[in-house]
Amino acid sequence: MKAMILKEFRQLRRDKRTVAMLIAIPIVLLTVFGYAARFDITDIPTAVLGPGASVAEGMLQEPFRVTTVDPAGDAGTAHDLLRDGDAIVAIVTGPTTIVYVDGTELFTAQSALRRAGSLPPGVQVEILFNPELSTANIMIPGLIGFVLLAIGTIITSLGVVRERAEGTIEQLAVMPLRPRDVIVGKIAPYFMFGVLDLVLITVLGLVLFDVPFRGSILLFAMGGLLFLFVALGFGVLISTVSQSQGEAIQLAIMVMIPQILLSGMIFPLQSMPMGVRWIAYLLPLTYFVMIMRGVFLKATPFHALSMPYMALLIMAVVVFGLAVLRFRRDLAPTRRASRRSQGAPA
Amino acid sequence: MSIVTVRNVTRRFGSFTAVDGVDLDIGQGEVVGILGANGAGKTTLMKMILGLLRPTAGSITLFGRSPGRETRRRIGYVPQDLGLWRDLTADENLQFSAGVFGVRPSPAPEGSGGRLVGDLSLGVQRRVAFAAALQHQPDLLILDEPTSGVAPLARARLWEEIRSRAEAGTTVAVTTHYMDEARQADRLVLMAGGRVIGTGSEADIVGSLQAVVVATDHWDAAFTALDEAGLAATMAGTDLRVPGAETAAVEAVLHRAGISAAVTASSATLEEAMVVAGTP
Numbered sequence: 001m002k003a004m005i006l007k008e009f010r011q012l013r014r015d016k017r018t019v020a021m022l023i024a025i026p027i028v029l030l031t032v033f034g035y036a037a038r039f040d041i042t043d044i045p046t047a048v049l050g051p052g053a054s055v056a057e058g059m060l061q062e063p064f065r066v067t068t069v070d071p072a073g074d075a076g077t078a079h080d081l082l083r084d085g086d087a088i089v090a091i092v093t094g095p096t097t098i099v100y101v102d103g104t105e106l107f108t109a110q111s112a113l114r115r116a117g118s119l120p121p122g123v124q125v126e127i128l129f130n131p132e133l134s135t136a137n138i139m140i141p142g143l144i145g146f147v148l149l150a151i152g153t154i155i156t157s158l159g160v161v162r163e164r165a166e167g168t169i170e171q172l173a174v175m176p177l178r179p180r181d182v183i184v185g186k187i188a189p190y191f192m193f194g195v196l197d198l199v200l201i202t203v204l205g206l207v208l209f210d211v212p213f214r215g216s217i218l219l220f221a222m223g224g225l226l227f228l229f230v231a232l233g234f235g236v237l238i239s240t241v242s243q244s245q246g247e248a249i250q251l252a253i254m255v256m257i258p259q260i261l262l263s264g265m266i267f268p269l270q271s272m273p274m275g276v277r278w279i280a281y282l283l284p285l286t287y288f289v290m291i292m293r294g295v296f297l298k299a300t301p302f303h304a305l306s307m308p309y310m311a312l313l314i315m316a317v318v319v320f321g322l323a324v325l326r327f328r329r330d331l332a333p334t335r336r337a338s339r340r341s342q343g344a345p346a
Numbered sequence: 347m348s349i350v351t352v353r354n355v356t357r358r359f360g361s362f363t364a365v366d367g368v369d370l371d372i373g374q375g376e377v378v379g380i381l382g383a384n385g386a387g388k389t390t391l392m393k394m395i396l397g398l399l400r401p402t403a404g405s406i407t408l409f410g411r412s413p414g415r416e417t418r419r420r421i422g423y424v425p426q427d428l429g430l431w432r433d434l435t436a437d438e439n440l441q442f443s444a445g446v447f448g449v450r451p452s453p454a455p456e457g458s459g460g461r462l463v464g465d466l467s468l469g470v471q472r473r474v475a476f477a478a479a480l481q482h483q484p485d486l487l488i489l490d491e492p493t494s495g496v497a498p499l500a501r502a503r504l505w506e507e508i509r510s511r512a513e514a515g516t517t518v519a520v521t522t523h524y525m526d527e528a529r530q531a532d533r534l535v536l537m538a539g540g541r542v543i544g545t546g547s548e549a550d551i552v553g554s555l556q557a558v559v560v561a562t563d564h565w566d567a568a569f570t571a572l573d574e575a576g577l578a579a580t581m582a583g584t585d586l587r588v589p590g591a592e593t594a595a596v597e598a599v600l601h602r603a604g605i606s607a608a609v610t611a612s613s614a615t616l617e618e619a620m621v622v623a624g625t626p
Contacts, residue, residue: 168429171423171429173397173398174397174398174418174421175443175446176415176446178415
């Protein structure tokens with residue numbers, strides 16, 4: 001037994017990636033997720049509208065943070081601000097003061113409602129977009145992204161690593177294929193199945209959980225396809241830095257865990273400290289959740305979602321660009337040398 | 347016309363030099379066998395010719411240009427592990443390869459048709475790999491241990507195919523450490539320690555190298571005595587052969603050990619030339 005334990009320690013000592021996972025990852029997980037995994041809302045972006053807007057602004061205390069003061073605003077303005085994600089709470093002052101709460105921000109809405117008890121008499125509270133504060137309504141759009149991420153990242157990375165493990169990557173490298181030909185060819189079937197999964201799980205989500213779909217199918221498709229590109233790009237990128245399927249799965253899990261916990265799918269972004277929130281803003285699932293909750297529940301128009309679409313587009317370009325560059329090392333190591341020599345004067 | 351030109355090529359992996367200042371020319375229609383023991387540097391050299399590895403120093407040109415996508419169009423490659431997709435059928439492998447090169451797929455070799463490559467015998471898999479490498483009529487065929495593990499009849503068939511392609515103008519470079527395979531080549535390039543240490547026909551490589559043949563009833567004692575004296579002996583039947591040694595030196599060792607033996611000199615074989623070349 002002693003010999004066995006010694007052998008395992010020696011092997012582990014040389015497996016730096018696993019050692020890093022065993023030591024560094026728990027520290028990172030505890031500190032980052034310790035800050036992220038909380039339901040205490042410390043920041044509620046709030047709009048105050050109507051003739052008494054300035055007075056209401058002066059009365060609001062933390063966690064309410066006034067983002068808009070518009071004495072000319074009315075219920076329509078409030079609806080638009082909440083739909084477009086510019087505020088989570090909108091207070092429309094007037095003969096009857098109405099507090100509108102965005103029901104798609106579940107925990108923030110619940111926190112706001114708890115504080116509504118201290119409001120002056122006669123103030124009405126109305127929850128928009130998810131009046132029953134249904135958990136399924138806000139979880140299903142995010143879960144669709146998680147499923148796409150899991151399938152896209154793990155399956156794609158395994159597919160490419162298998163070429164390396166079986167030695168066929170060398171055969172691809174001596175064929176007149178460009179790195180992008182190989183990558184596009186490699187991910188095309190996974191992309192197709194990803195699209196199929198997107199449609200399938202969305203329909204299932206709508207049918208089984210009665211999640212409403214109020215927005216544009218075109219915006220839904222755009223968000224889904226862009227996110228799928230990013231997920232598949234991560235898969236290819238992981239495969240280029242992994243020598244075995246085990247390594248690929250390790251890395252894929254490391255890519256997925258932060259997205260599950262930090263994307264806003266489970267824990268609200270508003271409860272995260274700014275440092276952790278910035279990590280969330282680097283994760284594609286964060287933007288997918290923003291887009292899908294907007295499209296499914298609020299019929300948010302494109303102009304209000306342009307930032308998350310742009311973020312996903314940039315991520316797709318960056319991730320695929322890196323994947324192609326890394327893949328080039330495998331497929332065409334002499335390419336740069338070849339260009340240099342052909343470009344050199346005779 | 348030189349199809350492959352290798353000039354003063356070196357490849358290092360950290361502090362280890364796998365290929366060290368190699369020069370090599372391979373002409374059109376030539377069948378060149380790159381020969382050497384494991385670790386001699388032949389596979390690294392071949393990978394640099396294919397463009398899979400970049401030389402640390404020196405230059406390689408194929409068809410007059412640096413290895414790249416255009417040169418790869420003119421190359422057929424059969425790696426030692428065959429480079430076939432085992433979860434595709436023979437037909438599907440050939441269709442993929444033909445599709446990449448933009449040619450019509452060749453028919454699958456007899457007995458391989460609709461079966462997954464992983465289910466085929468090694469000999470049939472090799473024929474499929476050859477068919478895939480040849481179907482786009484490459485100008486340069488690169489083969490890494492091409493008949494390793496293949497039955498004699500199948501090996502003869504494969505070499506018949508290689509020879510017929512060479513006669514039609516295809517240049518062939520073969521790495522091997524099998525002497526039978528090496529003898530099929532027009533010209534041999536012997537590598538050891540990352541360097542080319544001999545080139546030419548088998549006779550050129552062996553040259554005047556001799557092996558001392560020791561015939562004795564006490565071959566085991568003779569073997570031990572020679573080994574202790576630092577003379578590497580091999581068994582040939584019940585005789586011992588000591589390649590690259592002087593007859594007098596062998597006689598002296600045996601005499602000191604009190605072993606009576608008939609000691610004669612004989613021409614060394616290609617295998618023995620390789621052993622001597624690989625001995626530091």
